[in-house]
Amino acid sequence: MSRHLVIVGGGMAAGRLIDHVLAEGGWTVTLFNAEPRGTYNRIMLSPVLSGDKTYEDIVTHDDDFYRQAGVTCRFGERVTAIDRAAKTVTGEDGVPVAYDKLVLATGSDPFMIPLPGHDLDGVIAYRDLEDTRRMMGLGEGSRAVVIGGGLLGLEAAAGMHARGVDVTVVHLMGHLMERQLDEAAGYLLRRELVSRGIKVLCSSNSKEIVGRDGRVAALRLEDGTELPCDLLVMAVGIRPSVALARAAGLAVGRGIHVDDQMVTSDPDVLAVGECVEHDGQLFGLVAPLYDQAKVAAETLAGRDAAFANRETATKLKVTGCDLFSAGDFAEGEDREDIVFRDPARGVYKRLVLQGERLIGAVMYGDTADGSWFHGLIKDGTDVSEMRETLIFGPAFQGGEPLDPMAAVAALPADAEICGCNGVCKGQITEAILGGAQDLGAVRTVTKASSSCGTCTGLVEQLLSVTLGDEYEAPAAQPVCGCTDLTHEDVRRLIKAQELQSQQAVWQELGWTTPNGCHVCRPAVNYYLLADWPVEYQDDPQSRFVNERKHANIQKDGTFSVVPRMWGGVTTAAELRAIADAADKYNVPTVKVTGGQRIDLLGVRGEDLPAMWADLGRAGLVSGHAYAKGLRTVKTCVGTDHCRFGTQDSTGLGIKLEKRLWGSWTPHKVKMAVSGCPRNCAEATCKDLGIVCVDSGYEIGVGGAAGMDLKEIQPLVKVATEAEAMDHVVAFVQLYRENAKYLDRPYKWIAKVGMDWVRERVGDPQERARLIAAFDLSQSIYQKDPWAERTEDEEARQFGPLADLTLEAAE
Amino acid sequence: MTWTDIGHIDEIPLRGARKVKTIGGCVAVFRTAEAEVFATGGSCPHKGGPLADGIVHDRKVTCPLHNWVIDLTSGAVLGADDGQVPTYPVRVEEDGRLLIDLGELRLRRSA
Numbered sequence: 058m059s060r061h062l063v064i065v066g067g068g069m070a071a072g073r074l075i076d077h078v079l080a081e082g083g084w085t086v087t088l089f090n091a092e093p094r095g096t097y098n099r100i101m102l103s104p105v106l107s108g109d110k111t112y113e114d115i116v117t118h119d120d121d122f123y124r125q126a127g128v129t130c131r132f133g134e135r136v137t138a139i140d141r142a143a144k145t146v147t148g149e150d151g152v153p154v155a156y157d158k159l160v161l162a163t164g165s166d167p168f169m170i171p172l173p174g175h176d177l178d179g180v181i182a183y184r185d186l187e188d189t190r191r192m193m194g195l196g197e198g199s200r201a202v203v204i205g206g207g208l209l210g211l212e213a214a215a216g217m218h219a220r221g222v223d224v225t226v227v228h229l230m231g232h233l234m235e236r237q238l239d240e241a242a243g244y245l246l247r248r249e250l251v252s253r254g255i256k257v258l259c260s261s262n263s264k265e266i267v268g269r270d271g272r273v274a275a276l277r278l279e280d281g282t283e284l285p286c287d288l289l290v291m292a293v294g295i296r297p298s299v300a301l302a303r304a305a306g307l308a309v310g311r312g313i314h315v316d317d318q319m320v321t322s323d324p325d326v327l328a329v330g331e332c333v334e335h336d337g338q339l340f341g342l343v344a345p346l347y348d349q350a351k352v353a354a355e356t357l358a359g360r361d362a363a364f365a366n367r368e369t370a371t372k373l374k375v376t377g378c379d380l381f382s383a384g385d386f387a388e389g390e391d392r393e394d395i396v397f398r399d400p401a402r403g404v405y406k407r408l409v410l411q412g413e414r415l416i417g418a419v420m421y422g423d424t425a426d427g428s429w430f431h432g433l434i435k436d437g438t439d440v441s442e443m444r445e446t447l448i449f450g451p452a453f454q455g456g457e458p459l460d461p462m463a464a465v466a467a468l469p470a471d472a473e474i475c476g477c478n479g480v481c482k483g484q485i486t487e488a489i490l491g492g493a494q495d496l497g498a499v500r501t502v503t504k505a506s507s508s509c510g511t512c513t514g515l516v517e518q519l520l521s522v523t524l525g526d527e528y529e530a531p532a533a534q535p536v537c538g539c540t541d542l543t544h545e546d547v548r549r550l551i552k553a554q555e556l557q558s559q560q561a562v563w564q565e566l567g568w569t570t571p572n573g574c575h576v577c578r579p580a581v582n583y584y585l586l587a588d589w590p591v592e593y594q595d596d597p598q599s600r601f602v603n604e605r606k607h608a609n610i611q612k613d614g615t616f617s618v619v620p621r622m623w624g625g626v627t628t629a630a631e632l633r634a635i636a637d638a639a640d641k642y643n644v645p646t647v648k649v650t651g652g653q654r655i656d657l658l659g660v661r662g663e664d665l666p667a668m669w670a671d672l673g674r675a676g677l678v679s680g681h682a683y684a685k686g687l688r689t690v691k692t693c694v695g696t697d698h699c700r701f702g703t704q705d706s707t708g709l710g711i712k713l714e715k716r717l718w719g720s721w722t723p724h725k726v727k728m729a730v731s732g733c734p735r736n737c738a739e740a741t742c743k744d745l746g747i748v749c750v751d752s753g754y755e756i757g758v759g760g761a762a763g764m765d766l767k768e769i770q771p772l773v774k775v776a777t778e779a780e781a782m783d784h785v786v787a788f789v790q791l792y793r794e795n796a797k798y799l800d801r802p803y804k805w806i807a808k809v810g811m812d813w814v815r816e817r818v819g820d821p822q823e824r825a826r827l828i829a830a831f832d833l834s835q836s837i838y839q840k841d842p843w844a845e846r847t848e849d850e851e852a853r854q855f856g857p858l859a860d861l862t863l864e865a866a867e
Numbered sequence: 868m869t870w871t872d873i874g875h876i877d878e879i880p881l882r883g884a885r886k887v888k889t890i891g892g893c894v895a896v897f898r899t900a901e902a903e904v905f906a907t908g909g910s911c912p913h914k915g916g917p918l919a920d921g922i923v924h925d926r927k928v929t930c931p932l933h934n935w936v937i938d939l940t941s942g943a944v945l946g947a948d949d950g951q952v953p954t955y956p957v958r959v960e961e962d963g964r965l966l967i968d969l970g971e972l973r974l975r976r977s978a
C-alpha cells in the first residue's frame with residue numbers, strides 16, 4: 058500500500074521534489090498551494106514583466122500535469138494548521154487530511170517596511186504572478202516608485218521601464234545591490250540604468266507613503282522630497298515563511314530548522330526551500346533549493362543523503378546590464394584584491410584571493426569569464442601559478458599589460474582638453490596627424506597647453522596615443538601608486554569627462570585600487586568639490602583627521618581648538634568665553650598664535666562638540682586652523698589708530714575674512730592687510746598680501762614664510778576697496794580651480810607663470826566668472842563646521858562607539 | 868568565544884572608524900565596505916597614533932600621525948616599516964548589530 062505524502066507549498070522547491078518523488082513511486086501525494094495555480098519558474102517573472110516572455114512560457118507543472126501524475130491538487134488553498142500528534146494538516150475547508158510524511162515548502166514572505174501608508178491600495182511586493190500583473194497593468198507614462206535597489210527591485214524597475222513607465226528607484230544604501238556588488242560595480246550599474254532614463258536615488262530613506270482616497274499617491278522621503286506615483290513596489294527583502302511551522306511547535310529560528318537530511322525537529326516532517334534554516338544559513342537563490350529537494354526525496358525513499366550548501370553566483374536579469382558576482386566578500390583574514398578596469402569599455406573586474414585560493418569575484422561589463430571564476434571558487438583551486446594573469450581569464454596567453462592611456466583614448470573628440478584656450482581633443486589629434494609631432498608643435502598649431510599648462514600631461518598622452526611608439530613622453534610624477542595619471546591630468550579629466558563622484562574617477566580613470574589611498578583620496582575629494590560644488594557631496598572619510606574632526610590632532614591624540622578672530626580683533630566677551638571654555642574643559646595650554654588669535658591646546662576628542670557649543674553661544678566660530686582653506690587674515694591697526702595709516706586695513710582684513718572663510722583650497726591660504734608700507738601685518742610674505750598706500754591698494758600674491766621664504770609678487774594695484782575685494786576673490790578662485798592639491802600659491806604660480814595669473818584675474822569677464830563661481834561654492838560650503846556638529850547625532854561620532862570599561866566595573 | 872554587542876554598523880561611516888574603550892585599552896573598529904568591518908588595537912605601533920582617526924582605504928588604514936599603513940586583515944604594518952597591532956574577530960549580524968570577541972582583552976580584567 059502506498060503511503061501518503063502531503064506537501065505544503067507548490068513553489069519551485071516543491072515542484073522539483075515532486076519530480077523526484079514521482080520518478081521513485083510508492084507515494085500518494087497531496088499538494089496544497091496558496092497561490093491559485095500550479096508551479097512556475099518564479100525567477101522568470103522578470104522576463105514576463107518586461108514582455109520578453111509570457112506566463113505560459115514559464116509554467117513548469119500545471120494542473121494538467123499534476124492531475125495526470127495522480128497528485129491531488131488543492132490550489133488556492135492555504136494550510137492553516139498542523140496536528141503533529143494526530144499527523145494531519147488542515148486547509149481552509151477545515152477537514153483534516155492525514156499524512157504519513159509531511160513536507161513544508163512554504164517559501165518566503167516579502168518584507169514590507171511598516172511605513173505609514175504601507176497598507177494603501179497600490180503598495181505591492183514583488184513575489185508572485187499577481188504582483189507582476191499589477192505592474193504590467195500600468196499604462197505607458199504612468200509613474201512607479203520602487204523601494205529597494207537589490208536584485209528584485211532593479212528587475213522590477215527595468216521591467217516596468219521597458220513598458221514605458223516612469224520609474225524611480227529609492228535605495229537606502231550608498232550603492233546598488235550592495236549585497237552582491239562592491240561600490241565600483243554598483244556605480245557602473247547605476248550609470249547604465251540612469252542612462253536609460255530610470256531615476257536612481259541612493260542613500261535615501263523613505264519616510265511615509267502618501268495616499269489619496271485610499272490609494273497610493275506618492276512616497277515621501279526623509280529629506281522631504283515627494284515622489285508622486287501610481288504604484289509603489291517594495292522589494293526590500295524576504296523573510297522565511299515560518300508561521301505555520303512555528304504554530305505546530307517545530308524548532309524554528311529565522312527559518313525552519315532542518316538537519317542535513319532536510320528533516321525538521323519532528324522525524325515525520327521535512328522542509329525544503331526558502332522557508333528552511335540549515336546550519337545557520339538562509340536561502341534566497343534557487344540552486345541550493347534544488348539540491349535540498351533531491352536530498353529530501355532520498356530521505357523519503359529511506360536512503361542516506363546529505364545536503365551541503367554550495368557557493369552560488371548572482372546575475373541580474375536585465376538585458377544590457379552584464380554583471381556577475383560570486384563567492385564571499387565578507388570580512389576575513391589575509392585577503393588580497395586584484396582589480397582590473399577598462400574605462401573605455403566600461404569594464405570592471407575584481408577578484409578576492411585568500412592565500413592561494415580565489416574566494417570571490419565581481420564583474421561588470423564583461424562577464425564572459427564568470428563561470429570559470431565561479432568554478433575556481435567552488436573547487437577551491439590553487440591559483441598561485443596563474444596569479445599574475447588570473448584576472449585576464451582562461452583565454453589569457455602571454456602578457457598584455459594594462460593600458461594607462463585608456464582614459465585619454467576613451468575621450469570623445471569634442472572633449473575639452475585645454476580649458477584656457479577652448480581646444481578639444483579632436484582638434485589636437487587632427488594637428489598631430491597633420492604633422493605636429495611634439496608638444497611644442499601642438500602648442501603652436503592649436504594653442505593647447507600654451508597658457509596655464511595644466512593640460513600638458515593630457516596633450517602628451519594624446520601625442521602618445523596618436524603616434525604610438527614614435528612618441529616618447531617625458532616622465533611625469535603620478536599622483537600615487539593607485540594611478541599613472543598626474544594631478545594635473547586628473548584635474549583636467551574630472552572637468553573634461555564631467556566626473557562628479559569618486560566612483561566615477563576611480564572607474565573612468567582606471568584606478569588600480571578599489572577606493573584609492575590616503576594620498577589620492579584627499580586630493581580627488583578636493584578636486585571634485587572644487588569643480589562640482591553643487592553636484593558633488595563632500596566625503597569626510599577622504600579627509601585627513603584634522604579636517605574630519607575640525608581640530609588639529611596633537612602628538613598624544615588630543616586636539617587643539619582655535620576660534621576665528623576676525624582680522625585679529627576680539628572683544629572682552631569673546632575672551633571671557635574662551636577663558637571659561639579653557640577652565641571647563643581643563644585645557645592645559647592657552648597660546649597666542651602667529652596668526653593673531655588664541656589656540657586652546659590639549660582638548661580631548663570627546664569634549665570637542667560640547668566645547669564648540671559653548672564657544673558658539675558667544676558667537677565664536679571655527680578658525681579652520683586645521684584646514685586646507687582660508688586660515689587667517691592678519692591686519693594692523695590702520696587708519697583707526699595709527700598715525701601713518703593710509704586706509705582702513707583692519708576693516709578690509711575683516712571684510713576679506715568674512716567673505717572667504719570656509720572655502721576649501723588646494724593648500725592653506727593666509728592673507729594679511731597692512732595699513733602702510735611699514736607693513737606691520739607682514740603682508741609681503743603671505744599667500745596674498747595687501748599693502749595700503751595713499752592712492753589705493755597694492756595686491757601681491759605668492760608669498761610664504763614656512764619651509765620656503767618667498768616675497769609676494771605684484772598682482773595688481775587698485776584704487777577702491779571694492780576692486781581690491783574683487784581681485785582677491787578672483788585670485789583665490791583661480792587658484793582653487795587650477796592648482797595641484799598641496800601646492801601653496803607660490804608653487805602653483807611658479808608652474809603657470811605670474812603673467813598668466815595677472816592676465817586671467819585682470820580680464821574683467823574672466824574675473825566676473827571667477828567671482829560668480831566662488832560665490833556659488835560659498836553658498837554651499839560657507840558653514841560653521843563647529844555649529845553643525847553640536848547636534849546629538851553628529852556629536853556622538855566624537856565619542857567612543859562603545860565603552861566596555863563601564864561594563865567591566867559592574 | 869564571547870561576543871559582545873558594541874553597536875550598529877550604521878554608527879560607523881563607510882570607510883570610517885570608531886573606537887571602543889575596553890579595560891585593556893582602546894580598540895578601533897573599521898568599516899571598509901557596506902557590510903564589512905574589522906577590529907584592531909587602537910594605537911599605532913610607531914608612536915601610538917590613534918588609528919581610528921586614520922584614513923581607511925581598501926582593507927587598510929593610514930595612521931594620522933606619520934602615515935604608517937596598517938593591513939586590517941592581519942594587523943601587520945605594510946611597506947618599509949615594521950610592526951604589528953592585535954586584531955579581534957568582529958562580525959555584522961543580519962540586522963546590522965556589531966559583535967566583537969575581545970579574547971584576552973577581556974581576560975585581562977580578571978587578571
Ligand code: SRM
Nearest residue numbers: 609617649650651652653654682688761762763764765801
Ligand atoms: C599654532 C601655530 C603656531 C603658533 O603657536 O603660533 C601653528 C601651528 C602649526 N603649524 Fe604653522 N602655525 C602657526 C602659524 C604659522 C605661520 C605664521 C603665520 O601664519 O603668520 C607659518 C609661516 C607662514 C606660512 O605659512 O607661509 C606657519 C607655517 C607652517 C607650515 C609650513 C607651510 C609651508 O608651506 O611651508 C606647516 C606645515 C604644513 O602646513 O604643511 C605648518 C603646520 C602647522 C601645524 C598644523 C603642524 C601640524 O600639521 O600639526 C601646527 C599645528 C599646531 C596645533 O596643533 O595647533 N605651519 N605656521 C600658528 C597658527 C596660526 C593660526 O592662528 O592659524
Ligand SMILES: Cc1cc2nc3c(=O)[nH]c(=O)nc-3n(C[C@H](O)[C@H](O)[C@H](O)COP(=O)(O)OP(=O)(O)OC[C@H]3O[C@@H](n4cnc5c(N)ncnc54)[C@H](O)[C@@H]3O)c2cc1C
Nearest residue numbers: 066068069070091092099100135136163164330331342343
Ligand atoms: C521576481 C523574482 C526573481 C528571482 N530571480 C531569481 C534568480 O535570478 N535566480 C535565483 O536563483 N533565484 C531567483 N529568485 C528567487 C527564487 O524564485 C526563489 O528562491 C524560489 O522561488 C524559492 O522557492 P520555494 O519553493 O522555496 O518558494 P516559492 O517558490 O515561493 O514557493 C512557496 C509557495 O508556497 C505557498 N505557500 C506558502 N505558505 C503556504 C501555506 N500555508 N499553505 C499553502 N501554500 C503556501 C506560496 O503561495 C508559494 O506559492 C527570484 C524570485 C523572484 C520573486
Ligand code: SF4
Nearest residue numbers: 650651656762763764
Ligand atoms: S614651527 Fe614646527 S613645531 Fe612649531 S608649531 Fe609650527 S610646525 Fe609645530
Ligand code: FES
Nearest residue numbers: 911913914916930
Ligand atoms: S604614530 Fe602612527 S605613524 Fe607615527
